[in-house]
Amino acid sequence: QVQLVESGGGLVQPGGSLSLSCVASGINFGFYTMGWYRQAPEDQRELVATIDSGGRIRNYADSVKGRFTIARDNAKNTLYLQMNSLKPEDTATYYCNDNVALFQWGQGTQVTVSS
Numbered sequence: 001q002v003q004l005v006e007s008g009g010g011l012v013q014p015g016g017s018l019s020l021s022c023v024a025s026g027i028n029f030g031f032y033t034m035g036w037y038r039q040a041p042e043d044q045r046e047l048v049a050t051i052d053s054g055g056r057i058r059n060y061a062d063s064v065k066g067r068f069t070i071a072r073d074n075a076k077n078t079l080y081l082q083m084n085s086l087k088p089e090d091t092a093t094y095y096c097n098d099n100v101a102l103f104q105w106g107q108g109t110q111v112t113v114s115s
Contacts, residue, residue, distance in 0.1 A: 009109035022096030030074035
């Protein structure tokens with residue numbers, strides 16, 4: 001049974017930082033290109049960052065480039081997202097999945113950027 005469990009969200013002021021984690025179970029984690037997605041209320045879910053199976057190739061949406069960093073630890077079946085210089089428009093529920101959203105979604109973790 002595939003399970004993706006996101007954590008690390010919270011309330012942060014503009015300009016602040018948060019670090020998200022996603023632990024995967026039930027899959028051969030190191031085989032997949034993984035990604036972080038986010039969905040704001042009344043918006044479609046968008047892919048914001050991906051990382052290849054070996055952790056060498058990273059891609060980012062223009063909206064987060066230079067502020068977010070995706071990483072992974074295959075030994076721990078864990079995906080990370082370091083978010084710096086956060087903006088109110090980053091407010092959303094953040095999810096992890098592979099880069100084509102192959103797996104059942106987890107519960108996500110809420111990130112709220114507000115003063």
